[in-house]
Amino acid sequence: MYKILVVDDEPNIVKVFEAFLIKNGFEVIKASGGEEAIKVLNSDTRIDLMLLDMKMPKVPGIDVINEMVRINKKIPTIILTGSVDAEIYLIDLKALGYSREDVLCKPADLFELLELIKKKLGIVQ
Amino acid sequence: MADETKEELIEEIRLLQKRIAELETLDSERKQQQREEEGIRRLATVVRDSNDAVTLQDLDGRITAWNRGAELMYGYSEKEALGMNIEYLTPPGKVAEQKEFTRRLIGGEVVTSFETQRVTKEGNILDVWLTVTKLVDDTGKPIGTASTERDITEQKRKEEVLRESESRYRLLADNAMDIIWTSDMNLSFTYFSPSVMQVLGYTVKEILTKRVEDFLTPDSIQLAGRVLLEEIAKDSLPGADLSRSRMLELQHIRKDGAIIWVQILMSFLRDQAHRPIGILGITRDITERKKQEEQIRHAAEEWRTTFDSITDLVSIIDREFRLVKVNKATAHAFGVDHTEIIGKTCYELMHGSKEPWPDCPHKKTLETGTPTTVEFFNSFLRIYLEVSTSPIFDDKGKVVATVHIAKDITQRKEMEKSQRLAQLGGLIAAMAHEVNNPLMIISGNAQLCLMEEIQSDTVKNNLKIIVEECRRAKDIIQRLLKFSRPSKGEIKEADINKNIEAMVDIVEHQFKLINVEIKRNYQKNLPLISIDEPQMQEVFMNLINNASEAMPGGGAITITTSLEGDFLRLDFKDTGSGMTEEAKKRLFEPFFTTKEKGTGLGLAVCYGIIKAHNGELKFESKLNKGTTATVLLPLGGVKHNV
Numbered sequence: 001m002y003k004i005l006v007v008d009d010e011p012n013i014v015k016v017f018e019a020f021l022i023k024n025g026f027e028v029i030k031a032s033g034g035e036e037a038i039k040v041l042n043s044d045t046r047i048d049l050m051l052l053d054m055k056m057p058k059v060p061g062i063d064v065i066n067e068m069v070r071i072n073k074k075i076p077t078i079i080l081t082g083s084v085d086a087e088i089y090l091i092d093l094k095a096l097g098y099s100r101e102d103v104l105c106k107p108a109d110l111f112e113l114l115e116l117i118k119k120k121l122g123i124v125q
Numbered sequence: 126m127a128d129e130t131k132e133e134l135i136e137e138i139r140l141l142q143k144r145i146a147e148l149e150t151l152d153s154e155r156k157q158q159q160r161e162e163e164g165i166r167r168l169a170t171v172v173r174d175s176n177d178a179v180t181l182q183d184l185d186g187r188i189t190a191w192n193r194g195a196e197l198m199y200g201y202s203e204k205e206a207l208g209m210n211i212e213y214l215t216p217p218g219k220v221a222e223q224k225e226f227t228r229r230l231i232g233g234e235v236v237t238s239f240e241t242q243r244v245t246k247e248g249n250i251l252d253v254w255l256t257v258t259k260l261v262d263d264t265g266k267p268i269g270t271a272s273t274e275r276d277i278t279e280q281k282r283k284e285e286v287l288r289e290s291e292s293r294y295r296l297l298a299d300n301a302m303d304i305i306w307t308s309d310m311n312l313s314f315t316y317f318s319p320s321v322m323q324v325l326g327y328t329v330k331e332i333l334t335k336r337v338e339d340f341l342t343p344d345s346i347q348l349a350g351r352v353l354l355e356e357i358a359k360d361s362l363p364g365a366d367l368s369r370s371r372m373l374e375l376q377h378i379r380k381d382g383a384i385i386w387v388q389i390l391m392s393f394l395r396d397q398a399h400r401p402i403g404i405l406g407i408t409r410d411i412t413e414r415k416k417q418e419e420q421i422r423h424a425a426e427e428w429r430t431t432f433d434s435i436t437d438l439v440s441i442i443d444r445e446f447r448l449v450k451v452n453k454a455t456a457h458a459f460g461v462d463h464t465e466i467i468g469k470t471c472y473e474l475m476h477g478s479k480e481p482w483p484d485c486p487h488k489k490t491l492e493t494g495t496p497t498t499v500e501f502f503n504s505f506l507r508i509y510l511e512v513s514t515s516p517i518f519d520d521k522g523k524v525v526a527t528v529h530i531a532k533d534i535t536q537r538k539e540m541e542k543s544q545r546l547a548q549l550g551g552l553i554a555a556m557a558h559e560v561n562n563p564l565m566i567i568s569g570n571a572q573l574c575l576m577e578e579i580q581s582d583t584v585k586n587n588l589k590i591i592v593e594e595c596r597r598a599k600d601i602i603q604r605l606l607k608f609s610r611p612s613k614g615e616i617k618e619a620d621i622n623k624n625i626e627a628m629v630d631i632v633e634h635q636f637k638l639i640n641v642e643i644k645r646n647y648q649k650n651l652p653l654i655s656i657d658e659p660q661m662q663e664v665f666m667n668l669i670n671n672a673s674e675a676m677p678g679g680g681a682i683t684i685t686t687s688l689e690g691d692f693l694r695l696d697f698k699d700t701g702s703g704m705t706e707e708a709k710k711r712l713f714e715p716f717f718t719t720k721e722k723g724t725g726l727g728l729a730v731c732y733g734i735i736k737a738h739n740g741e742l743k744f745e746s747k748l749n750k751g752t753t754a755t756v757l758l759p760l761g762g763v764k765h766n767v
Binding site for chain 2: 010012013016017019020023055082105106107108109110111
């Protein structure tokens with residue numbers, strides 16, 4: 001079973017994703033902020049994919065990505081954002097090897113999300 | 126008898142001879158006496174008829190002879206005078222002097238002529254010139270005096286007048302700061318008053334040895350010569366005023382070489398036949414005055430320059446609202462010569478109206494006597510103005526005029542508007558972003574519900590609607606966010622024609638379906654320009670869509686590209702219904718829209734993007750004629766400070 005790390009500071013959003021992902025046969029690990037996410041990344045826990053919200057207080061999404069690069073643990077990531085900010089981050093993200101395709105705008109269509117997850121994990125339906 | 130001897134004869138002859146000689150002597154003596162008497166008689170006549178008073182006095186001073194001259198001079202007849210003591214003819218103060226003088230004369234001193242005073246019968250005092258001699262008898266013994274008196278009263282008076290006027294003139298001439306001078310008709314100088322020293326540094330003696338070229342500049346000599354000829358010519362005209370004077374300004378060269386300005390007033394000196402024989406002049410040093418004039422001129426010039434270099438519109442307006450003075454900027458702003466504005470009313474010029482507008486600051490300052498400031502949009506000039514008026518008081522403290530300063534604050538207002546928009550944008554962005562999360566939750570939960578077994582179709586539909594509307598809300602928010610922060614795209618050099626064409630390409634087909642024709646008017650070989658391409662496309666898309674929406678029944682959109690100075694100019698012209706005045710004013714207001722389903726953010730977004738490129742977006746519109754949107758982009762490029 002694939003393990004997906006869901007990172008968002010909004011608990012109700014995490015709930016939605018969790019419910020959806022579990023329904024679709026994934027295991028979900030939750031992080032309510034960047035700090036927690038980094039902790040998880042640095043632990044031994046296996047993560048197959050990360051759903052990452054960008055705009056979080058204290059430790060934003062970009063820091064999580066930078067941490068991934070630092071510890072050389074480039075997990076497939078889907079970036080969630082409130083849209084325009086993504087454009088700003090896009091330039092930074094490009095440098096880190098991510099592109100527009102890795103970004104999903106909230107409110108996201110859950111099935112679109114599923115498609116993207118499958119694609120990233122290389123799951124053929 | 127015969128003996129009367131020879132001796133007796135000789136003696137008789139001798140006696141006779143002696144007698145004859147005696148008789149001859151007597152005769153000659155007699156003749157001599159006659160001659161003397163004749164001489165005396167003649168002299169007596171002279172004396173008698175002389176105008177001078179000739180009188181004789183005895184040793185006691187009693188008059189013994191009195192001529193006609195004395196009669197006329199003193200008013201006493203001969204009869205009255207003879208026997209009178211000359212003391213009566215002497216004024217009281219002079220009596221002692223007279224006595225002393227007579228005593229000395231008699232005593233042998235030679236006393237010459239001198240001046241003294243006499244009193245007439247009527248009591249008038251005369252000034253006389255007195256000559257007195259001693260009278261002696263045959264033995265040389267003094268027997269009296271002889272006086273000759275000449276009335277010099279008139280002469281003295283004349284002398285006094287002359288002396289007085291001379292001293293007066295001397296006082297003037299000596300002390301005048303001005304030089305008084307005379308010359309002949311060839312400008313050969315004959316007199317200079319001493320003040321020449323003060324003015325030119327030469328003594329009178331020195332300057333009379335100099336020629337005119339030594340102390341007049343060449344130009345001044347020419348001028349003087351010309352004026353002289355003119356005045357000579359004037360003289361020959363009928364009715365010429367012979368006592369006229371001519372004034373002119375010249376430059377002198379002082380002894381020390383300095384050049385000074387003087388003002389000369391001259392007139393001709395004339396002979397009995399009124400012909401000019403010389404020139405009389407009075408010369409004043411006007412260096413000080415010239416300096417002051419120059420200072421005044423300079424100050425006025427400085428004032429004028431300052432006044433005119435102020436870029437704000439400055440004017441002075443009187444109580445009747447008339448423009449008394451305007452600076453260059455004001456004349457320029459209204460496109461008229463400043464002579465055309467003076468005298469016009471301020472409301473006529475600035476507002477094109479027939480009376481002052483109610484918020485007129487000039488009016489307020491006239492009433493309150495305090496400075497007033499207002500901001501308003503001047504529809505005449507089509508700019509935002511900040512107008513301040515300050516009162517000008519007269520001596521009595523009454524407001525007689527105001528200084529009216531109008532500052533073009535259009536730029537400031539636009540910046541304020543940009544800032545406001547930016548602030549608003551920032552606010553909106555923050556809020557929009559926050560809304561995204563709840564929307565996600567609503568949408569997500571609805572989607573999750575839809576994944577459950579739902580019996581009711583209604584419920585299923587309702588849930589579907591929820592998801593659908595959340596999506597719609599997302600779109601709106603996307604646009605809102607775009608407005609708040611034009612995305613930081615890449616700035617590249619682009620061919621604007623290609624850019625526009627790319628976008629036109631996309632819409633052309635659709636437009637044809639709604640009868641909207643697109644006409645292209647691209648200028649060839651336009652320089653490349655640095656722009657954020659996708660953003661610009663957004664702008665063009667917006668403008669083209671607006672254009673097409675303005676022509677619901679179809680029409681034509683003409684897109685023109687050209688070069689205007691340092692700017693690239695893009696015109697999007699439609700043949701639609703045009704904009705109302707109100708719409709024109711509120712064009713860029715966020716959320717202002719005339720469309721049914723418009724968000725009112727399109728143009729606000731465009732404005733933001735264009736401003737970020739340091740460009741300009743303008744609209745020209747006439748109701749029922751159409752609208753032209755003009756985009757100006759500086760060729761200098763974009764500043765990366767989005």
